[in-house]
Amino acid sequence: MESFDPLDSAFENRFRLPGFDGAAFLLRSLTIPNSRPSASQAVMAFDVGFLSPDRKVEYLSRRVKVGFVKDLAECFWRMAQDAHPERSVPNFEDLEMGLTVAAVSSTDLSVEIQLTIVEEFGANVVEFDVLNFKTSRLALMGAVNDLKIFRDDWNTPMWGGEEV
Amino acid sequence: MSNFFTDLIPFNEGSRMTGIWCVSRKEEVLERQIAAVHLIAIPPDQDVSLEATFLSAFLPFHVGGFFGVDLESRQWIVLVQVGPAIEITSPDPRERPVSAMTVALARALEHNPNARCLLEFSFSHFALIDAYAEIDLTAQLHTWETTDLVRGLLAQMCGASSARVVVGREGNCAFPKEIHDCQGDVFLDVCQRWSSQNGS
Numbered sequence: 188m189e190s191f192d193p194l195d196s197a198f199e200n201r202f203r204l205p206g207f208d209g210a211a212f213l214l215r216s217l218t219i220p221n222s223r224p225s226a227s228q229a230v231m232a233f234d235v236g237f238l239s240p241d242r243k244v245e246y247l248s249r250r251v252k253v254g255f256v257k258d259l260a261e262c263f264w265r266m267a268q269d270a271h272p273e274r275s276v277p278n279f280e281d282l283e284m285g286l287t288v289a290a291v292s293s294t295d296l297s298v299e300i301q302l303t304i305v306e307e308f309g310a311n312v313v314e315f316d317v318l319n320f321k322t323s324r325l326a327l328m329g330a331v332n333d334l335k336i337f338r339d340d341w342n343t344p345m346w347g348g349e350e351v
Numbered sequence: 352m353s354n355f356f357t358d359l360i361p362f363n364e365g366s367r368m369t370g371i372w373c374v375s376r377k378e379e380v381l382e383r384q385i386a387a388v389h390l391i392a393i394p395p396d397q398d399v400s401l402e403a404t405f406l407s408a409f410l411p412f413h414v415g416g417f418f419g420v421d422l423e424s425r426q427w428i429v430l431v432q433v434g435p436a437i438e439i440t441s442p443d444p445r446e447r448p449v450s451a452m453t454v455a456l457a458r459a460l461e462h463n464p465n466a467r468c469l470l471e472f473s474f475s476h477f478a479l480i481d482a483y484a485e486i487d488l489t490a491q492l493h494t495w496e497t498t499d500l501v502r503g504l505l506a507q508m509c510g511a512s513s514a515r516v517v518v519g520r521e522g523n524c525a526f527p528k529e530i531h532d533c534q535g536d537v538f539l540d541v542c543q544r545w546s547s548q549n550g551s
Contacts, residue, residue: 201464203463207401207405209405240409323400329396
């Protein structure tokens with residue numbers, strides 16, 4: 188009998204936006220039970236990773252707003268294209284995930300971005316984890332394309348924002 | 352132009368270097384050092400110059416490297432590390448003098464799953480001296496740290512002659528008779544000039 192690894196059939200569901208000098212913003216999609224009143228039994232969620240040379244932190248199973256992937260891609264697109272995204276591109280916010288993405292500064296070839304995430308929902312004192320790094324406009328354009336990996340995730344058109 | 356790295360690595364025909372870097376001079380260490388050279392394939396949709404700095408950030412022994420692309424847009428990075436040679440204490444073939452740096456690279460590549468290590472080479476301190484064998488200044492090389500031997504070979508990728516590098520190291524300057532943005536280090540001077548002239 189041929190050997191079969193069920194994980195071989197698992198689709199690619201990881202995203203990575205790297206920065207210079209070892210920083211990266213990471214996403215991995217998964218489906219979780221819908222704990223809220225809704226017609227859907229399950230919703231898409233993400234593991235969010237902040238990477239730098241001296242630490243790697245992951246925030247698991249974060250729910251997202253409708254249209255999360257589409258809006259994030261549009262944010263990255265504008266950061267890559269605009270001459271001064273720190274002035275022209277509104278911050279990306281997803282209150283469900285607790286994530287904010289902002290352009291801090293830019294050059295002709297690079298953009299410095301700041302990602303902020305709520306460490307723990309429901310905590311008495313809300314604390315945030317922050318990751319700042321510089322990335323290239325080329326990498327941001329690549330990220331716009333790479334986010335499409337979540338488009339047909341289990342027939343969930345995140346671009347359209349429908350739940351599973 | 353033929354030099355140590357182009358003779359060593361079977362680059363695809365038409366490959367060209369688009370960037371190069373090396374670290375500042377490191378403190379001299381007394382323990383036996385070994386150099387590891389790895390050729391990494393980078394997907395065409397990634398920014399190879401960014402990925403070079405990204406991977407290097409996870410390599411505590413990294414000394415420098417260079418990157419480029421071939422005629423079919425296949426991107427590559429050559430990473431060079433210098434670290435302690437591991438003393439072999441077991442018959443396990445996976446344990447090699449260069450293991451410390453191989454493990455570091457494997458760890459770095461976990462953060463870029465689409466990059467692949469294609470080739471690995473390792474060189475002892477004396478093998479690196481032999482790489483300069485074509486010049487009459489070899490006797491001076493025996494006083495160099497292993498990292499400087501590697502940095503000198505990287506400088507050859509920029510078109511700098513071994514003689515210029517060996518002489519320039521004494522004065523910490525590659526271009527003493529020219530107006531330039533001196534880095535205070537012959538190897539950094541050479542890399543910086545190449546990068547300026549090639550828009551890197």
